[in-house]
Amino acid sequence: MPSSRSLRRAGATLAVWRSPQWVAATAGAALTTVLVGVPTAVVPSPLFSRSVPVQWWNYPVLAATAVLAGLVLATFVTPPRGTAPEAPERPVVQGDPSAKTAGRLGSAGGLLSLLAVGCPVCNKLVLVLLGTSGALTYWAPLQPLVAVVSLVLLAEAALRRLSTPDACPVPVRR
Secondary structure (H helix, E strand, O other), X not given: XXXXXXXXXXXXXXXXXXXXXXXXXXXXXXXXXXXXXXXXXXXXXXXXXXXXXXXXXXXXXXXXXXXXXXXXXXXXXXOOOOOOOOOOOOOOOOOOHHHHOHHHHHHHHHXXXXXXXOOOOOOHHHHHHHHHHHHHHHHHXXXXXXXXXXXXXXXXXXXXXXXXXXXXXXXXXX
């Protein structure tokens, strides 16, 4: 459970974001929608199709995945020098391990989202392990749980990155 301090810090960070971060968040969300939605055929395209219809919950999971992934991506963008407002008051913790693991959490959450919203019988690994009937009988009912786990991981990654923005600064080229 996130602490109220972490939530306040994350909110303060979002409040001082400028257009470069919001553009990166929007682009990251759009890219995530394409990278997760097209191969799983939640976003219709001529490239992929599904043997099993898209479930109603696939759409909100894809949307939440895109928003959270976009926010995580945008935390790696720093505004041009001189345009950043004063950062909210908080201790600077260089090398904070919780901020460093946020990238791994976000990656795991994104991968799990792909598995969660994907067609249960289109996943080759699931088919090899369980067969078609096993994929429908065992894997398909687990997919909503996998979706929840993926969103929790992505939310934790976003919260860690937003609540410790000075912990993993991106080097600026000069």
